Amino acid sequence: MSDYDFDLFVIGAGSGGVRASRVAAAHGAKVAVAEEYRVGGTCVIRGCVPKKLLIYGAHFAEDLKDARRFGWNVPDCGFEWTTLRDNVLADVDRLEGLYKNTLDSHKVELIADRATIVGPHKVKLGSGREVSAKYILIATGAWPLIPEVEGAEHGVTSNEVFHLEECPKRIVIVGGGYIANEFAGIFHQFGSHVTIVNRSATLLRGYDEQIRDRLLQISTMKGINFRFHAEMEKIEKNEDGTLCVRFKNGDPVACDLLVFATGRKPNVEGLGLENVGVELNEKGAIKVDDYSRTNVESIYAVGDVTDRLQLTPVAIREGHAFADTVFGDNPRTVDYHCVPSAVFSHPPLAGVGLTEAQAKNKLGTVKVYTSDFRPMKNVLAGRDERALYKMVVDATTNRVVGLHMIGPDAPEILQAAAVAVKAGLTKQEFDDTVALHPSMAEELVLLK
Known part of the structure; x- marks a missing residue:
């Protein structure tokens, strides 16, 4: 029998915490996760997922107007915010249910309460109950910053x-x-x-x-x-x-x-870190090593509460690597090199690798290839809006070290192209690939 109530106690049921809980449980650990709000964290509940659904809704404003140029007799349409809002929130409820089912199917105990660390192996719940665990994982994410200004x-x-x-x-x-x-x-x-x-x-x-x-x-x-x-x-x-x-x-x-x-700040307030001496950096984030361990041997942290990359897929990988390392007898770390990112603006932009300025500072001599074009749909729709694709190449090795783009579906296109940049392919290997015509993505293999 274990000396502890749980092998792992996770504070925070966001993307990183849920992944760590699920994988640790699959490795045979007895796991509990405490969440004081809703399961799913920032991304699912109040971040990238509902925001992306709003973005889909926003696109109809221009799409409905453009449709007339493509022969569709679309009348003037009104927008009803409450319909979109309620449908988006309903989908958030659906996703939260799936996350709860995932924890339940892996026999992870979900505790709907706030947890405070009171010792290297002990947490205290809002109800007053104290729970012991061999390891504690902090996955409480980040919280929006509000400027100090009157009003x-x-x-x-x-x-x-x-x-x-x-x-x-x-x-x-x-x-x-x-x-x-x-x-x-x-x-x-x-x-x-x-x-x-x-x-x-x-x-x-x-x-x-x-x-x-x-x-x-x-x-x-x-x-x-x-x-x-x-x-x-x-x-x-x-x-x-x-x-x-x-x-x-x-x-x-x-x-x-x-x-x-x-901006967003690491969500560490009221966690009780001072009770056990967990160290924070100058930005208030939890300091961890390559394996997500804090300076306290039994306490780990993943995701936005640390000062690494505040991206949902990164938190998920960190949670998975932690569980494999501690419970799966497979020590491994996360590779932060060439992590793609996107801004779902209107139009969206995306990038991976070094920017032109970063490449010049790091490599000295670089070659830059661009394509500045009007997407076919915009041409027929009568829109002047232009897309811009940019490739940054190491002039010495001809290796592509950065790809950056803005235009329709840029994030969707970049995800596949990021594999090539991560793999270290050269500009010539892009050029050797036959274009898929007519598409916007073909510009990546036709850059001059």
């Missing part, structure tokens, strides 16, 4: 956007990252007047400069407003419920909804 309580974050009572006529989105740009595209297509407010002049830091400049150009052409170098002074709420966002420089902006998309 910030009048704004919302991406967590609340999915539950709005109505679609706002005017929306101000604070931030320049992927969340800000994605929701800007969504609500613009729903008919809202959108203003993005950013402290700096840089959108989507970390993505290739040409690609993000193209998104700014297209977004501006569509009618999305941008305020750069804008530092908020205070937010005032008027008697009619509308808001006034005031800045230290420039005119105020009136809106019906203010969304903070100013």
Whole structure:
């Protein structure tokens, strides 16, 4: 008999925690997972999944207009936010049920309660019950940051956007990252007047400069407003419920909804890490080694609560690798090289590997190949919107070290192309592949 109640106790039933629980249980471990909110975590409940469904809904705005150019007698159509909202939330419920079924089928005990660490092998639940475990895994994810500005309580974050009572006529989105740009595209297509407010002049830091400049150009052409170098002074709420966002420089902006998309912080508050001396880094994230172990031998952490890559597929891999290492007698780590990422803006962009600037800094001499084209559908639809594909090549080895693109279905196309970049293929090997015509993806093997 074990000296502990469980072999593994997981705090947080998001993507990383659920994967770790399931795989550890499959390896024969007795596992419990505590979740104080809903099973599925940020991605399933209030992140990438419901957001992608909103993006699908937003695409119909232009698709319905374009359909007329393709011979369809489409009448002027109205949009009903509550219908889409309720259908999306219903699908979130469905997915949460599947996650619960996965845990149940692997005999993982799901505890709907908050858990606090009180010892290297012990947690205390909100009910007062104390549970012991040989290993504890922290998988509590990250939480939206709210800037310290007077009146910030009048704004919302991406967590609340999915539950709005109505679609706002005017929306101000604070931030320049992927969340800000994605929701800007969504609500613009729903008919809202959108203003993005950013402290700096840089959108989507970390993505290739040409690609993000193209998104700014297209977004501006569509009618999305941008305020750069804008530092908020205070937010005032008027008697009619509308808001006034005031800045230290420039005119105020009136809106019906203010969304903070100013980054996310590791969700460590109230976990009891100080009780056992788990170390955090300067950003407040849990410090872990290559095997996701903290400085406390029995405590591990995976996903956004650590300061690695805040991406759902990465958290899933970390959770799986942890379970294989600790319970599967198969020590292994996660390879963070060449991880593809995407922004589901309107249009979407995606990238893998080094940007042009990163490649020049790291390799010195690089070759850059681009294709700047108008997709066939846009041509017939009468839209001037252009796609841009970019390949960054090591001039010494001819190896493709980066691929970046913006245009329709860019993330879908990049996922397959990322395999080639990860495998270290050369520009010549791309060129040797016959084009699939007519397609947008064929540009990748025709780059000059």
